[in-house]
Amino acid sequence: MSHFSEMTVRKGTRSVKWDLAEEIYNDPDVLPMWVADMDFKAPEAVINALTSRVEHGIFGYTMPDDALKSTIVNWLEQRHNWKTAKDWITYSPGVIPSLHMAVQSLTSKEDAILIQTPVYPPFYSVVKDHNRTLVTNPLVFKNESYSIDFDDFEAKIKDHKVKLFILCNPHNPVGRVWTREELVRMNNICLEHGVTVISDEIHSDLIYSEYKHVPIATLSKEASNNTVTCLSPTKTFNLAGLQASYLVTENEEIRTKLTAHFNKQGMFMLNTLGITALESAYQQGEEWLEELIETLEFNRNYVTERLHKETDALRVIPAEGTYLLWIDCRKLNLSQSDLKSFMQKQAKVGLNDGASFGEEGKSFMRMNIAAPRELIEKGVSRIIQAVEK
Numbered sequence: 001m002s003h004f005s006e007m008t009v010r011k012g013t014r015s016v017k018w019d020l021a022e023e024i025y026n027d028p029d030v031l032p033m034w035v036a037d038m039d040f041k042a043p044e045a046v047i048n049a050l051t052s053r054v055e056h057g058i059f060g061y062t063m064p065d066d067a068l069k070s071t072i073v074n075w076l077e078q079r080h081n082w083k084t085a086k087d088w089i090t091y092s093p094g095v096i097p098s099l100h101m102a103v104q105s106l107t108s109k110e111d112a113i114l115i116q117t118p119v120y121p122p123f124y125s126v127v128k129d130h131n132r133t134l135v136t137n138p139l140v141f142k143n144e145s146y147s148i149d150f151d152d153f154e155a156k157i158k159d160h161k162v163k164l165f166i167l168c169n170p171h172n173p174v175g176r177v178w179t180r181e182e183l184v185r186m187n188n189i190c191l192e193h194g195v196t197v198i199s200d201e202i203h204s205d206l207i208y209s210e211y212k213h214v215p216i217a218t219l220s221k222e223a224s225n226n227t228v229t230c231l232s233p234t235k236t237f238n239l240a241g242l243q244a245s246y247l248v249t250e251n252e253e254i255r256t257k258l259t260a261h262f263n264k265q266g267m268f269m270l271n272t273l274g275i276t277a278l279e280s281a282y283q284q285g286e287e288w289l290e291e292l293i294e295t296l297e298f299n300r301n302y303v304t305e306r307l308h309k310e311t312d313a314l315r316v317i318p319a320e321g322t323y324l325l326w327i328d329c330r331k332l333n334l335s336q337s338d339l340k341s342f343m344q345k346q347a348k349v350g351l352n353d354g355a356s357f358g359e360e361g362k363s364f365m366r367m368n369i370a371a372p373r374e375l376i377e378k379g380v381s382r383i384i385q386a387v388e389k
C-alpha cells in the first residue's frame, strides 16, 4: 500500500488535529479536516534517520551546524532556483516564532504593519500582541479568484507610514501562488516606501503542477536585501511537531537585529530530532514530495469536481498551492454560526471556520485535503448528503 493511501490511527498521539478535535467539536464522529498537518507518514528516509538517532539513546545539546546550512542552501537552489549563502540563515523553532521575532526586532510600538486579508489568523496576533498597528489590504474576490488591489496596497502604505509588510506566499487560506508580476509590483512599492518585507513561504514546496513558486527575495538584489523569508520543512514533509525552521535574509543589518533578538530570548538551538528530520528530508525526501503533490492534486480535483457536480451551493476556490481548500458557502445562505454548526453537526466534518481568517472569510470554510483518499471521500460525501437534506 502506498504511504499516501494508508490510514494511520492518530487518535491517542496527542494530535491537535485528531485528539483536540474531539474537545473542540464535542463529537467523536466529526471527521477532522482542519489544522494544517497531514494524515500521511513522513518519508521513510526521515523515519529511518530518526529511528537511528533515537537508537543512539543520548539526546544532549545538539548543534544545528554549517553542514545543515549547506543542506538548506542546496534545497533552496534545487527547488526554487534561489542562490543563497549559509550565513544568510538563522534557525528558529517555527515560522510563528519567526514572525513574532521579526515584528519585535524590526519595528517599534505602534509602527504600522500591513497584511493581506483574509489570512492565517496568527498574522493578526503577531501584530496586535506587540502593540503594533494593524493595517489591512483586503484581497479582491472576483469571478471565484483572489487578486491584489495595488492602489489600496500603496495608499495604505503611504497613509499609515507602514514599516513592515507580512506577505503570505503561497497564500493561506485562499490558495494563491503569487505570480512574478504580482510580486514585482508589491516589491517595487515596498522598496519605494522603505517597507521591509517578511515573506512567509512555509507552503512554498506545495505547488500544483500548473504553477510555479517565486521567492520574493529572488526578484532582484534590492529585493533580497529588503526581505526576510520564513521557511521550514515541516509543512512539506509533515514534521510540524518536531519544530525545526529557519529564516533567510541577505541583509546583514536585519540579520544582526534578528539574531540578537533570538539570543535575548535564549533561543539559539534546535531540537535534536528536528535537526535530523530537517537534514534527511531535504537530502532524501524529494521523490516522496513529488508523489505527495500528485496525491494532493488528485484530492484537490476530486473534492472540487464532486462538490461542484453534486451540490449547487458550494464552490471551491481553485487552489494553486497548499493542501488547504477555501470553500465558498455563500449560497447555503446561513449565518456564520449556522454554517459552522451545519458542517459540524449535520455534515460531521471538522473544517476551519472562514471567519477566523478575518471579516472577509465569513461564509467560507477551509478544508484540509492532505489525507488518504478514503478519508477525503468520506468527508466530501458527508457534506454532499448534508446539503441534499
Ligand SMILES: Cc1ncc(COP(=O)(O)O)c(C=O)c1O
Pocket (backbone or CB within 6 Å): 036, 093, 094, 095, 096, 097, 120, 168, 172, 200, 202, 232, 234, 240, 245
Ligand atoms: C502561513 C503559515 N505560516 C506559519 C504556519 C505555522 O508555522 P510553524 O508551525 O512553523 O510555526 C502555518 C501553519 O499552518 C501557516 O499556514
